[in-house]
Each structure stands twice: as structure tokens, then as C-alpha cells.
Amino acid sequence: xxxxxxxxxxxxxxxxxxxxxxxxxxxxxxxxxxxxxxxxxxxxxxxxxxxxxxxxxxxxxxxxxxxxxxxxxxxxxxxxxxxxxxxxxxxxxxxxxxxxxxxxxxxxxxxxxxxxxxxxxxxxxxxxxxxxxxxxxxxxxxxxxxxxxxxxxxxxxxxxxxxxxxxxxxxxxxxxxxxxxxxxxxxxxxxxxxxxxxxxxxxxxxxxxxxxxxxxxxxxxxxxxxxxxxxxxxxxxxxxxx
Amino acid sequence: xxxxxxxxxxxxxxxxxxxxxxxxxxxxxxxxxxxxxxxxxxxxxxxxxxxxxxxxxxxxxxxxxxxxxxxxxxxxxxxxxxxxxxxxxxxxxxxxxxxxxxxxxxxxxxxxxxxxxxxxxxxxxxxxxxxxxxxxxxxxxxxxxxxxxxxxxxxxxxxxxxxxxxxxxxxxxxxxxxxxxxxxxxxxxxxxxxxxxxxxxxxxxxxxxxxxxxxxxxxxxxxxxxxxxxxxxxxxxxxxxxxxxxxxxxxxxxxxxxxxxxxxxxxxxxxxxxxxxxxxxxxxxxxxxxxxxxxxxxxxxxxxxxxxxxxxxxxxxxxxxxxxxxxxxxxxxxxxxxxxxxxxxxxxxxxxxxxxxxxxxxxxxxxxxxxxxxxxx
Ligand SMILES: Nc1ncnc2c1ncn2[C@@H]1O[C@H](COP(=O)(O)OP(=O)(O)OP(=O)(O)O)[C@@H](O)[C@H]1O
Ligand SMILES: [Mg+2]
Numbered sequence: 095x096x097x098x099x100x101x102x103x104x105x106x107x108x109x110x111x112x113x114x115x116x117x118x119x120x121x122x123x124x125x126x127x128x129x130x131x132x133x134x135x136x137x138x139x140x141x142x143x144x145x146x147x148x149x150x151x152x153x154x155x156x157x158x159x160x161x162x163x164x165x166x167x168x169x170x171x172x173x174x175x176x177x178x179x180x181x182x183x184x185x186x187x188x189x190x191x192x193x194x195x196x197x198x199x200x201x202x203x204x205x206x207x208x209x210x211x212x213x214x215x216x217x218x219x220x221x222x223x224x225x226x227x228x229x230x231x232x233x234x235x236x237x238x239x240x241x242x243x244x245x246x247x248x249x250x251x252x253x254x255x256x257x258x259x260x261x262x263x264x265x266x267x268x269x270x271x272x273x274x275x276x277x278x279x280x281x282x283x284x285x286x287x288x289x290x291x292x293x294x295x296x297x298x299x300x301x302x303x304x305x306x307x308x309x310x311x312x313x314x315x316x317x318x319x320x321x322x323x324x325x326x327x328x329x330x331x332x333x334x335x336x
Numbered sequence: 337x338x339x340x341x342x343x344x345x346x347x348x349x350x351x352x353x354x355x356x357x358x359x360x361x362x363x364x365x366x367x368x369x370x371x372x373x374x375x376x377x378x379x380x381x382x383x384x385x386x387x388x389x390x391x392x393x394x395x396x397x398x399x400x401x402x403x404x405x406x407x408x409x410x411x412x413x414x415x416x417x418x419x420x421x422x423x424x425x426x427x428x429x430x431x432x433x434x435x436x437x438x439x440x441x442x443x444x445x446x447x448x449x450x451x452x453x454x455x456x457x458x459x460x461x462x463x464x465x466x467x468x469x470x471x472x473x474x475x476x477x478x479x480x481x482x483x484x485x486x487x488x489x490x491x492x493x494x495x496x497x498x499x500x501x502x503x504x505x506x507x508x509x510x511x512x513x514x515x516x517x518x519x520x521x522x523x524x525x526x527x528x529x530x531x532x533x534x535x536x537x538x539x540x541x542x543x544x545x546x547x548x549x550x551x552x553x554x555x556x557x558x559x560x561x562x563x564x565x566x567x568x569x570x571x572x573x574x575x576x577x578x579x580x581x582x583x584x585x586x587x588x589x590x591x592x593x594x595x596x597x598x599x600x601x602x603x604x605x606x607x608x609x610x611x612x613x614x615x616x617x618x619x620x621x622x623x624x625x626x627x628x629x630x631x632x633x634x635x636x637x638x639x640x641x642x643x644x645x646x647x648x649x650x651x652x653x654x655x656x657x658x659x660x661x662x663x664x665x666x667x668x669x670x671x672x673x674x675x676x677x678x679x680x681x682x683x684x685x686x687x688x689x690x691x692x693x694x695x696x697x698x699x700x701x702x703x704x705x706x707x708x709x710x711x712x713x
Contacts, residue, residue, distance in 0.1 A: 147554050147712050171557040181552035185357045186350065197346035198556040224357075 098123045098248050098279035099144060101155030101162055106139050106148065106302075114139050115302040116152065121281055126274045128293030129283040132328055136302040137283040138178055141250045144281075145173050158248055171199060174241035178252040178283075180233045184226025188217055188236055191225050192243060199244035207243055215239040230257040238266065242273075249273065251282040255289065267292055287320040298324065300331040339562055347558075347566025351540070355570065361536070369528050369578045373585050376520045386414040387471070388434040392425055393418060397445035399486055403456070406482040407438065412474040425459065429509060435461045436471055448483075448502055455503040476504045521586045522673035523646035525579050526608070526666045530640050531633075532578065533612025534619060537571055538629040541620035551712060560708050568613045575609040576602075586677070595680030601673065607693045608669040610701065617704040640666040665696040 099121040106114040114136040121127050129137050142148040144157055146166025153163075160168045182191045192208045201207060212218045215235050220228070225236060238254055249270065255263045267289070270280050274294075282293070290296055296313050298306040305327040306313055310320075317323035355362055389407065393400050408415045416434060419425055425437035439457040447454035456479060460471055483501050544550040553563065583601075586592040594601070615636060623629035641647060643661035650661060661667050668689040675681030675689075683690065 142551075142712060145555060147551060149711050149713055167557050167559075170555060173555075175555040177548065177551050177555070179548045179551075181548040183350065183354065183549055184547070185354050190350070190353060194346055194350050195556070198343055198553075198558055200340065200342065200557075 096123050097121060097156075099155075099157050099281065101144065101153055101157065103153040104140065104143060104150055104155075105152035106136070106143060107151045112151075113302050114143070117299065117302070117304045119144075119297065119304075121279055122295075123279050124274055124277045125294040126270060126280045126282065126292070128290045128296045129281055129299070130285070130290055130296060130324065131283075131299035131305075132324075135299045137299060138252055140299070141175065141252055141281070141283065145169055145175050145250055147175075171244075172247045173250060174244070174246035174248070175250045176237050176241045176252060176254050178256075180237060182225050182233075182237060182240065185224060187222050187224055188212070188228075189221040191236065192240055195240045195243055201244050211239045211243050231259055231262060234258050235262065235266075238269075247278050249278070249280045249282070251280065253283055253285065255284065255286065263289075287324075290320060298327050300328045303331060303334075305331045339559065339565070343558055343562045344566045344569075347563060348569055351567065351570045365532070365574050365578060366581070368532070369524075369581045370585065372524055372528065373521070373582055373589070376524055385411050387412065387436060388416050389413040389436040389438060390416055390425060390428055390434050391418045391438045391440070392420070392422065393440045394442035395440050395444035399445050399448060399483065400440045402482045402486055403440065403479055406478040407475070410474060410478055412470065413438075429459060429461050432461065438475070444502070451501075453501065453503055455505045457505050457507060459507045459509060461509055472504055472506045479504060519674055519678070520646075521582070521590065521592050522677040523644075523670045525582050525605075525673050526644065526669045527641055527646055528578055528582065529575050529605070529609055529669075530612055530666050531637050533571065533575060533609055534616040534633040534636055535630065536574070537567060537613045537616030538619040538623065538633050539626055540567060540571075541617065542623050542626050542629045545620075546625050554710070554712060560710050561705075564617060564705070564708060568610070568617070571613055571616075572606070572609050575612075576605065579605050583677075592677065594677055596676035596682065600683060601676045604669060604672045604676070604690065604693065607690075607697050608665060611665045611693065611697045614697070614700040614704040618700065618707050621704075621707040621709055636664075640664040643667070644670050646670050665693055665700075668692040668696075 097120050099119055101120075102118045103116045104114060104119065105112055105116050117136075117140065119140070129140075131137055139148065143150045143153075144162060146162070146169060150163065155162055157169045158172050160166075162169060183194075186194065189208060189212070192211060193204060196204045196207050209218075212221050215238070217232075217236065217239065220232070225233065228236060234254060234257060238251070241249065241251075251270075255266055258266065270282070271292075274280055282289075284290060291310050293310070295309055296307070297304060298313065306323075314320055314323055317326065391404050391407065393404060404415070404418075407413045413436065419428070419437075422439070425434075425439070428434045429437055437459040439459070441454065441457070444454045444456070456475065458471055458475055479502055487501060541550075544553065583594060583598075587594060616633070619629050619632045619636070623632055639660065643653065643657055644650070644664050644666040645661065646666065650658065650667065653661065671689050672686055672693070675686050
């Protein structure tokens with residue numbers, strides 16, 4: 095079994111307070127992993143550390159076969175990271191944003207790549223619109239398109255469907271399913287249980303610790319709904335902490 | 337470390353597009369130098385007239401009276417009144433109410449008749465040395481023509497074709513160094529490059545952090561050096577454009593020629609611009625948001641302005657102020673631009689200043705590179 099992400103004891107401390115506390119994360123290649131947990135549980139922090147955006151205070155392991163601490167440059171060029179908050183340049187047009195992204199990943203056929211991505215995302219007619227003037231859902235689509243444009247092997251998606259309408263959400267999940275089926279890996283954080291059910295595996299994190307991990311049926315075992323199980327795990331972790 | 341030229345170019349292009357869309361900043365780049373130049377430039381009085389003057393006449397003779405009439409009729413002086421004591425004159429000068437106090441000593445006519453060549457004393461507020469210097473010439477002319485009329489007939493034996501019968505002595509107050517308003521123009525280049533350099537780079541980086549776009553940039557496989565170069569190069573170009581605007585306007589609007597080598601000036605500018613951009617980068621790593629970086633930029637800019645010799649003559653400041661002033665690259669740059677633009681100085685006359693600037697550039701760039709954060713924390 096080969097892992098796209100295999101990291102142990104990952105820790106982030108802020109002022110002596112561990113907001114991510116010695117967690118182990120293993121993500122199999124070609125699978126979609128759902129990353130769930132209440133607000134402030136450390137999902138964003140974990141993803142940032144995995145792709146070298148934040149330093150980690152402890153932990154060792156590999157991401158796409160590279161040491162996640164020392165070879166973050168190599169990891170970055172093969173990862174598509176979609177930030178929770180829209181982080182493209184609002185005073186650039188959609189086309190300019192995509193072109194810039196392609197150039198930074200040093201990919202060839204810039205024009206062709208951009209044109210294909212625009213077509214696929216249904217953004218062609220809006221290509222010359224300033225990114226800042228897009229509606230919330232369209233911004234998310236632009237961000238997803240941009241993080242796929244350099245053909246990454248691993249997607250780290252931080253709440254990619256927040257504010258996206260149902261139809262687009264469905265299309266989005268079909269897209270990432272196709273992506274996983276062609277052998278690539280996805281770690282996606284979400285607060286929607288229906289989206290969690292579409293994942294191959296779920297990692298549940300609360301208060302910086304992983305509380306549960308497994309397939310949907312394993313997680314739901316003994317609970318009537320996924321919400322109930324999450325509430326149980328969250329309360330349980332709080333009890334452990336106290 | 338191998339840098340990717342393509343990536344630097346991509347960042348450059350992005351910066352220029354953003355600058356182009358940001359009308360306010362783009363306008364600031366062009367108009368701030370022009371407006372500053374016009375403001376400071378027109379403060380220079382090229383054709384002084386009717387300068388406030390008071391007369392202290394201790395000699396009540398036909399000669400002194402005629403001289404005062406001459407002063408009153410002249411265009412250069414505007415005699416606001418006569419005073420009774422030296423102290424009164426000092427007070428008026430200090431308050432800035434008058435620019436000149438003309439004193440005719442008590443022994444004036446006696447000395448004149450005895451051919452002892454007496455002197456009229458002018459105490460001048462030399463804050464503006466150009467006008468102060470003009471006063472001596474004007475007063476001498478008035479005195480000569482007044483005496484020429486009086487020393488005729490029986491007194492004509494007192495006239496001496498080679499020697500003036502009486503003298504004018506000027507006593508410059510407040511600015512013995514002869515610090516001229518023209519000094520402002522070359523200094524202005526330094527002030528502007530400091531302000532824009534620190535502020536614009538610091539803002540452009542903190543803006544990326546504030547808007548969250550830095551997270552995106554850092555998630556891309558790009559080296560810190562590439563980001564820094566991509567951010568700095570546009571501002572080097574902007575700095576040159578602003579400097580060129582000032583040099584050209586100084587030449588065509590105020591007829592202040594570029595006396596020295598423009599190549600040398602360009603080199604000094606390059607070093608100075610890099611100093612400021614690196615300072616701006618350093619500021620951006622400390623500041624948490626745009627407001628803070630603006631405040632820190634001001635914190636560096638204001639003392640640079642006050643203590644570099646731009647506002648006040650450097651050697652006229654107290655020694656502690658000179659010591660602080662020596663810690664700002666602007667001090668050396670102002671000296672270089674003044675030397676090149678006004679005096680036509682060459683490198684060998686100013687090498688110490690170039691060295692200081694070079695040293696600053698290396699230190700500040702080193703600090704900025706060290707402080708530059710490769711991660712979000
Ligand atoms: N720079 C920081 N300084 C102080 N606290 C921080 C910082 N960054 C994150 N935290 C704290 O760390 C915790 C985890 O934050 P994180 O953004 O990873 O949560 P999350 O799981 O992504 O939450 P959400 O579902 O709301 O996005 C939060 O309590 C947050 O306040
Ligand atoms: Mg989050």
C-alpha cells in the first residue's frame with residue numbers, strides 16, 4: 095500500500111498551546127479523504143503544514159515521497175492547495191490569475207492550458223472579468239480550476255464547496271472523483287455530512303487531535319446519523335482534554 | 337541558488353498590471369513629485385523685491401538722511417520704519433518681521449569727512465542667503481549714488497575714484513553656512529525616493545498578507561528571492577521615473593542645471609532606491625497590516641527628512657542630532673545629489689558618501705532577506 099501522505103506526530107504550537115497535537119495522518123493514493131471537525135479544530139493548520147505553508151513544531155514523515163519538512167518546494171510543485179478564504183488576486187482578471195498560476199508552476203503551453211481550464215470550468219465568457227467582481231460561488235470555481243491547472247498529484251482542498259450551489263457542488267464532486275479515479279489523491283475538508291458520505295475515508299479531528307478515522311460505515315457504526323457520531327466524538331474529545 | 341527568470345518576469349508583470357489598475361497609486365507616482373517640486377520650488381524667491389527693513393540711524397547728518405531716502409526709494413528694500421536701539425532691531429529680526437536692520441553708526445559723517453571710510457552695517461536674516469547676498473550689492477549702490485550727489489561742489493575733494501568713500505558690511509544671522517533654497521530640489525529627490533520606496537514596497541507586501549493572496553503565493557513553488565526581486569524591480573523603475581521627473585522639472589521650470597555627471601547620479605540613485613526598497617521589505621515583515629506598515633514607514637521617513645540635512649543645514653544641528661542623522665542613508669544621498677546637481681562634484685570628491693550608501697545597501701538588504709518569511713507564521 096502506498097501513501098500520498100504519511101506523517102506522524104504532526105504538531106503546531108502557538109504560545110505553548112498545541113492547536114494541532116501530535117496527529118498521525120495517512121492518506122492512500124487514489125482515494126478521497128474527507129477531513130472533518132468542528133470550527134477551530136485545526137484542519138486548516140494541518141493542511142498548511144502539510145504543504146509547507148506553516149512550520150511545524152514536531153513531526154516527521156513524507157508527502158508524495160518527499161520529506162515534508164525539508165523538501166517543501168518539491169511538494170508544492172505537485173500539490174494543488176485550495177485555501178479556505180479566496181486567495182487569488184482580485185484586481186487581476188480570471189485569465190491573468192490563471193496565466194500567473196501556470197507560470198509560477200513553470201508549465202508549458204500556457205495559453206492552451208488556460209483555455210482548456212476556462213472551458214472546463216465554464217468561465218470562458220468571464221475570462222476578462224476581474225476576479226474580485228465574481229460572485230462567491232464563482233470565486234470558488236476559479237480557485238478550484240486554478241489549483242488543478244498544473245496537474246497536481248495531490249489536492250488539498252480547504253472547504254472548497256462553501257457557498258457553492260447544489261448543481262455546481264455535484265459537478266465539483268464528480269470532478270474530484272474522476273481525479274481520484276485516475277490515480278491521484280484528495281484530502282478535502284468540509285462541514286457537510288452529505289459530502290463526507292462521498293469520501294472513501296474520513297478523518298475526524300477535534301481540539302487538535304484525531305478522534306476517529308475510517309470509512310463512512312466504520313465512523314457511523316452504532317449511530318443513527320453521521321451528525322450524531324460527530325457530536326459524540328467532539329464531546330468525547332472534550333472530555334479527554336479536561 | 338538558481339533563480340527562475342520566467343517566474344520573476346511573471347511576478348513583475350502581475351505587479352505592473354495591479355499598479356495600472358490602481359489609479360490612485362499610479363497617479364501618486366507621477367503627481368507627488370510634481371506637486372512637491374512646485375510647492376518647494378515656488379518657495380524660492382528668484383526676484384526679491386521690497387524686503388522689510390528697519391533703519392537705526394545714530395548719525396544725524398545730510399549724508400545719512402540721504403542714504404535713508406535712497407533706501408526708501410529703492411525697489412530692493414522696503415523701509416518699514418526707523419528704530420532707536422540695537423536690541424529693538426534684533427527682536428524684529430528674530431520675530432521675522434524684518435529681513436534687514438540697517439545701522440548707520442554715530443561717527444559716520446565725521447569719519448566720512450576725515451576720509452576714514454566709515455561703514456554701514458546690515459544685519460541680515462540669512463535664512464535665505466540668496467536675498468541676503470543681494471542686499472549688500474543693492475545697499476552699496478544706493479550708498480554710492482547718494483554720496484555721489486552729496487559729495488559734490490566744495491566736498492568733491494572727498495571723492496575718490498578708486499576707493500568708495502564708505503563701506504557696507506553685512507552680518508549674516510541664523511544661517512552662516514549659506515544654506516540655499518536651491519538645496520531643496522536635489523534633496524527632494526531623496527525625500528521622495530525614501531517616502532515612496534519604503535511605503536510602496538511595504539504596502540504592496542502587507543497588502544498581499546492582509547488580503548490572503550500571500551498564502552496563495554507561498555503555496556506555489558517560488559523562492560523568496562524570486563518574490564522579492566519581482567516585487568522590487570517595478571519600484572526601482574518607478575523610482576527612476578520620479579527622479580527623472582524632478583531632475584527635468586528642476587531644469588526646465590527652475591533652471592537649476594544638472595551640473596555633474598548624470599551617470600554618477602543614476603548610480604547613486606540605484607543604491608539609494610535599493611536601500612529604501614529593502615527597508616520597505618523589512619518593514620513589511622514586522623508590520624501586521626497596512627496601517628502599521630504605513631506608521632513604521634513614517635517613523636523612518638520623518639527623522640530622515642528632519643535630520644539628513646534636507647530641512648536644516650546638517651552641520652548646524654546639535655551633535656546628537658548629527659549622530660542620529662548619520663544613521664539614515666538619506667543623509668548621504670542628499671549630499672551626493674546636491675554635490676552632483678549643484679556643484680558638479682565628481683566621484684573622488686564624494687567617495688565617502690558612496691561608501692556609506694553601499695554599506696547601508698548591503699546591510700539593509702541582508703536584514704530584509706533574513707527577515708523575509710518563507711511561511712505564514
Ligand atoms: N496565527 C494564529 N494565532 C493564534 N491562534 C491561531 C492562529 N492560527 C490558528 N489559530 C487557532 O488555531 C485553531 C485551529 O485553527 P484552524 O484554522 O486550523 O481551524 P479549522 O479547523 O480550519 O476551523 P474552521 O472549520 O473554522 O475553518 C483555532 O482555534 C485558531 O484560533
Ligand atoms: Mg479552516
